[in-house]
Amino acid sequence: MSGYFITVEGGEGVGKSSNLGFIESWLREAGKDVVMTREPGGTALGEKIRELLLDAGQNNMMVDTELLLMFAARAQHLEEVIKPALAEDRWVVCDRFTDATYAYQGGGRGVDFQRIAQLEQWAQGNLRPDLTLLLDMPVQQGLQRAGRRSAPDRFEREQQHFFERVRETYLIRARQEPGRFRVIDAAPALEQVQQQITAVLSVLI
Numbered sequence: 001m002s003g004y005f006i007t008v009e010g011g012e013g014v015g016k017s018s019n020l021g022f023i024e025s026w027l028r029e030a031g032k033d034v035v036m037t038r039e040p041g042g043t044a045l046g047e048k049i050r051e052l053l054l055d056a057g058q059n060n061m062m063v064d065t066e067l068l069l070m071f072a073a074r075a076q077h078l079e080e081v082i083k084p085a086l087a088e089d090r091w092v093v094c095d096r097f098t099d100a101t102y103a104y105q106g107g108g109r110g111v112d113f114q115r116i117a118q119l120e121q122w123a124q125g126n127l128r129p130d131l132t133l134l135l136d137m138p139v140q141q142g143l144q145r146a147g148r149r150s151a152p153d154r155f156e157r158e159q160q161h162f163f164e165r166v167r168e169t170y171l172i173r174a175r176q177e178p179g180r181f182r183v184i185d186a187a188p189a190l191e192q193v194q195q196q197i198t199a200v201l202s203v204l205i
């Protein structure tokens with residue numbers, strides 16, 4: 001595959017949504033043929049799975065069910081959207097991907113990382129993102145930002161210690177794979193966050 005695969009990751013309220021439009025515009029202006037997508041979701045079937053996963057009324061979902069639903073949506077997304085786009089030399093920018101499974105299901109819920117690695121290999125083969133932008137900031141500050149919004153979904157209802165484990169797992173993964181990850185300090189004003197993102201993207205073009 002000869003396209004380029006970028007994922008954007010981070011905990012709650014770090015500003016992914018606020019920065020995805022910026023990334024899309026920046027890449028388009030640089031002449032790239034961009035596909036914007038997200039997980040869980042990105043396909044009609046995946047969006048239905050997303051509804052189930054985020055539904056705060058699903059208060060008895062087992063951890064393995066959650067894990068497998070994430071990978072079910074991902075399997076569909078890979079075959080229907082990501083792989084075809086990469087095969088057509090397009091740039092895929094995905095709001096969350098498998099690092100989120102390590103962070104939320106692994107770090108947050110306590111699923112064995114080896115089990116996630118097995119599912120990753122099964123669903124993706126050798127396909128991994130080329131670049132992962134990890135938006136990072138203190139959990140408390142992120143939750144305060146996210147809290148300004150409407151009713152919390154099934155993940156947003158978790159407690160601060162859950163999100164501390166999510167953040168720690170992301171940062172450990174970033175240290176383990178420095179060639180793929182770029183950690184962006186998401187705490188300052190949006191303009192400063194976008195300057196950091198620009199610096200990373202500029203190297204690619």
Ligand SMILES: Nc1ncnc2c1ncn2[C@@H]1O[C@H](COP(=O)(O)OP(=O)(O)OP(=O)(O)O)[C@@H](O)[C@H]1O
Binds near residue numbers: 016146188
């Ligand atoms: N750098 C920033 N400084 C101050 N406020 C910010 C910054 N970035 C985002 N915000 C605000 O924080 C809130 C959360 O941002 P945003 O929705 O982009 O986060 P998110 O991580 O994408 O969350 P989700 O993925 O759940 O949508 C929004 O109200 C947004 O306007």
Ligand SMILES: Cc1cn([C@H]2C[C@H](O)[C@@H](COP(=O)(O)O)O2)c(=O)[nH]c1=O
Binds near residue numbers: 039097100155156
């Ligand atoms: C891909 C993926 C996502 N999640 C969680 C993380 C978030 O709380 C929600 C998605 O909502 P957002 O709009 O991106 O904030 O899903 C997860 O737990 N595991 C995953 O693999």
